Amino acid sequence: MANAPLLELRDVHVHYGVIEAVRGINLTVNEGEVVTLIGGNGAGKTTTLRAISMVHGPSHGQILFRGEDITTLQSHKVVQKGIIQVPEGRHIFPNMSVAENLEMGAFQRTVARKQLDQELDHIFGLFPRLKERRKQMGGTLSGGEQQMLAIGRALMAKPVILMLDEPSMGLAPQVVELVFEVIAQVNADGVPILLIEQNAQMALQAAKRGYVIETGEIVLEDEARSLLGNDRVRKAYLGEE
Amino acid sequence: MAAVLKNPGIKRFSDNVAKFWFAMGPFRYLVAAGLMILVPVIMERGYLPEWTLLGYLDGLYGTNILFTTGVWILLALGLNVVVGMAGLLDLGYVAFLMLGAYTTALFTESGSAEQFHFAILNPWLALPIALVVAMLAGVLLGVPTLRLRGDYLAIVTLGFHEIVRQTMNNLEVTNGSRGIFGIPHPSVPVTGELGLDGTPYWQWLLVPAIILAVIMIKHLENSRVGRYWTALREDEVAAAAMGVPVTKMKVLAFVIGASTSGVAGWIYAVKLNYISPNNFPLLQSILVLCAVVIGGLGSIAGAVLGAALVIMLPEIVREASGGAEVFGFDIETGRIAVFGVLLIIVMIFRPGGLLAAKRRRVELMEAGAADMVISEAGPDPDETAAPVGQEPVVTEGDDVRAPSEGGEER
Ligand SMILES: Nc1ncnc2c1ncn2[C@@H]1O[C@H](COP(=O)(O)OP(=O)(O)OP(=O)(O)O)[C@@H](O)[C@H]1O
Numbered sequence: 307m308a309n310a311p312l313l314e315l316r317d318v319h320v321h322y323g324v325i326e327a328v329r330g331i332n333l334t335v336n337e338g339e340v341v342t343l344i345g346g347n348g349a350g351k352t353t354t355l356r357a358i359s360m361v362h363g364p365s366h367g368q369i370l371f372r373g374e375d376i377t378t379l380q381s382h383k384v385v386q387k388g389i390i391q392v393p394e395g396r397h398i399f400p401n402m403s404v405a406e407n408l409e410m411g412a413f414q415r416t417v418a419r420k421q422l423d424q425e426l427d428h429i430f431g432l433f434p435r436l437k438e439r440r441k442q443m444g445g446t447l448s449g450g451e452q453q454m455l456a457i458g459r460a461l462m463a464k465p466v467i468l469m470l471d472e473p474s475m476g477l478a479p480q481v482v483e484l485v486f487e488v489i490a491q492v493n494a495d496g497v498p499i500l501l502i503e504q505n506a507q508m509a510l511q512a513a514k515r516g517y518v519i520e521t522g523e524i525v526l527e528d529e530a531r532s533l534l535g536n537d538r539v540r541k542a543y544l545g546e547e
Numbered sequence: 548m549a550a551v552l553k554n555p556g557i558k559r560f561s562d563n564v565a566k567f568w569f570a571m572g573p574f575r576y577l578v579a580a581g582l583m584i585l586v587p588v589i590m591e592r593g594y595l596p597e598w599t600l601l602g603y604l605d606g607l608y609g610t611n612i613l614f615t616t617g618v619w620i621l622l623a624l625g626l627n628v629v630v631g632m633a634g635l636l637d638l639g640y641v642a643f644l645m646l647g648a649y650t651t652a653l654f655t656e657s658g659s660a661e662q663f664h665f666a667i668l669n670p671w672l673a674l675p676i677a678l679v680v681a682m683l684a685g686v687l688l689g690v691p692t693l694r695l696r697g698d699y700l701a702i703v704t705l706g707f708h709e710i711v712r713q714t715m716n717n718l719e720v721t722n723g724s725r726g727i728f729g730i731p732h733p734s735v736p737v738t739g740e741l742g743l744d745g746t747p748y749w750q751w752l753l754v755p756a757i758i759l760a761v762i763m764i765k766h767l768e769n770s771r772v773g774r775y776w777t778a779l780r781e782d783e784v785a786a787a788a789m790g791v792p793v794t795k796m797k798v799l800a801f802v803i804g805a806s807t808s809g810v811a812g813w814i815y816a817v818k819l820n821y822i823s824p825n826n827f828p829l830l831q832s833i834l835v836l837c838a839v840v841i842g843g844l845g846s847i848a849g850a851v852l853g854a855a856l857v858i859m860l861p862e863i864v865r866e867a868s869g870g871a872e873v874f875g876f877d878i879e880t881g882r883i884a885v886f887g888v889l890l891i892i893v894m895i896f897r898p899g900g901l902l903a904a905k906r907r908r909v910e911l912m913e914a915g916a917a918d919m920v921i922s923e924a925g926p927d928p929d930e931t932a933a934p935v936g937q938e939p940v941v942t943e944g945d946d947v948r949a950p951s952e953g954g955e956e957r
């Protein structure tokens with residue numbers, strides 16, 4: 307399976323009871339890529355991500371990670387494989403300090419204290435704001451800081467692939483910019499990324515390839531640059547006439 | 548109350564006691580056991596002066612209160628795992644006590660000759676069965692409620708208590724509302740068969756069970772499991788994203804929680820000889836929760852203190868006022884009255900509970916700086932005096948309900 311994609315969704319369907327929120331999507335992420343999945347509210351983006359992480363698995367279809375079907379695994383086993391997500395809406399641990407939140411990201415791995423400190427320093431290098439606030443409780447951080455923390459925590463898990471669900475949601479433009487800078491940097495360090503976004507402009511600029519999802523189906527799939535120029539995308543997602 | 552606890556003299560004293568206590572290492576459990584076994588003997592003889600408050604609880608009356616207190620300490624320890632550590636609000640916890648007690652009755656030579664039995668065993672052999680039945684019930688409650696959170700879980704567990712109680716009330720094999728009598732006392736070495744006096748139960752059964760439970764729970768708390776529970780309690784979505792086996796950990800919390808009350812149920816049944824559904828009103832489940840909250844959610848020492856308060860304080864108030872009443876109420880109503888008031892006072896002045904679980908500092912924090920952090924995190928610099936071990940465990944276990952930083956945000 308040497309040339310299998312890192313992550314591959316084959317005809318994935320996801321149901322909530324009788325409601326079919328994702329209707330047979332195919333999607334791949336290759337080594338080193340940033341791939342974005344864009345779509346409007348309720349299109350099924352979060353559902354797709356939760357299916358990949360097996361928090362709410364698919365009702366039909368396959369999800370292959372390095373050629374191996376992971377739909378039989380429990381969600382914590384998926385995490386152990388290095389498939390790490392930053393869930394929608396910045397779920398951080400409110401009563402843990404910034405540093406402790408970050409350490410929670412690493413606790414699936416057995417890391418020596420010294421190395422852990424180095425890894426923390428690396429995250430603090432990406433997000434200096436977090437360093438200043440390393441002892442502050444997570445719940446008292448601003449929205450932007452919480453998003454940085456959620457991303458930092460996911461990075462502490464040493465992802466083989468990182469999946470982010472609308473990391474720019476509700477953030478001020480400068481913070482969005484910072485978040486995208488970090489995404490680029492993480493990718494430059496060799497981590498492939500699946501980026502879910504409504505901010506199509508930023509996402510398509512950051513990504514190599516993109517998928518557009520509407521009511522549970524992939525309606526477009528192309529190089530990100532081409533999608534940026536695509537009429538349908540421009541109208542529906544870039545607010546252009 | 549808060550003022551007293553903040554008094555620098557008292558705080559220094561309690562800090563020193565705590566330091567001394569933890570300096571003993573594992574040996575402290577032996578010392579605790581020794582004290583717990585000795586004090587009741589003195590108490591029973593009436594040698595304790597009244598200002599110790601325990602002095603009011605002398606004679607057979609006192610030993611029976613001590614017995615009840617022991618049972619409740621086991622209950623509070625177990626419920627603290629479920630609610631305080633894993634953050635699962637269980638309002639029907641006494642169901643497990645009931646199951647332990649009834650299992651004991653149905654596996655020993657109890658009741659009349661016609662009374663139904665699964666088997667007639669030595670009471671000691673009924674102990675592991677009661678334990679296993681309670682733990683299985685933990686799975687039974689845990690699995691279907693996995694998807695429920697907060698209020699919904701609370702309501703289902705509330706129902707669970709009533710379902711178990713009504714089942715016992717209506718089944719023929721449990722002799723319905725008449726209950727089962729004649730549950731045999733167990734025998735122990737030296738003393739022989741235990742009788743109706745509470746002290747030997749306390750010394751032979753409750754103290755060892757409590758110490759074992761504390762050691763087990765402390766061990767879990769300091770292990771990966773404790774860390775998982777903390778994450779789960781803090782934010783389930785984040786916990787799942789970080790690879791916490793959510794399902795397993797929730798069920799495990801219910802099972803561990805149920806284990807102590809299964810044992811408590813066995814001790815309860817073999818001491819009292821008689822059990823009936825009326826012994827287990829729903830209010831008991833609420834009172835155990837009350838004990839855990841007053842003591843401090845997530846705090847092991849707090850659970851012990853809370854249980855002791857819930858059982859002993861109303862009795863002490865009654866004895867001290869020299870009558871049969873507690874503030875003009877009968878003892879059971881008085882208990883609720885006392886606890887309603889105490890709960891409100893504690894929640895106002897020490898929202899984390901009397902012995903609030905202190906965040907065990909992840910040792911990345913430099914030793915000195917850690918204190919500063921806690922006070923800068925919130926307006927209330929009231930560091931709890933709770934003695935909490937500072938075992939040098941790498942990034943393990945973390946309790947987070949200290950009043951200074953919890954509360955408002957949740
Ligand atoms: N737990 C659930 N139970 C039932 N239906 C759900 C559940 N979660 C999501 N849905 C439905 O599935 C559909 C897809 O939801 P999803 O959260 O995946 O959308 P999304 O693309 O992430 O939208 P947004 O950008 O608003 O986050 C929606 O119609 C939603 O109502």
Ligand SMILES: [Mg+2]
Nearest residue numbers: 351352353394
């Ligand atoms: Mg979404």
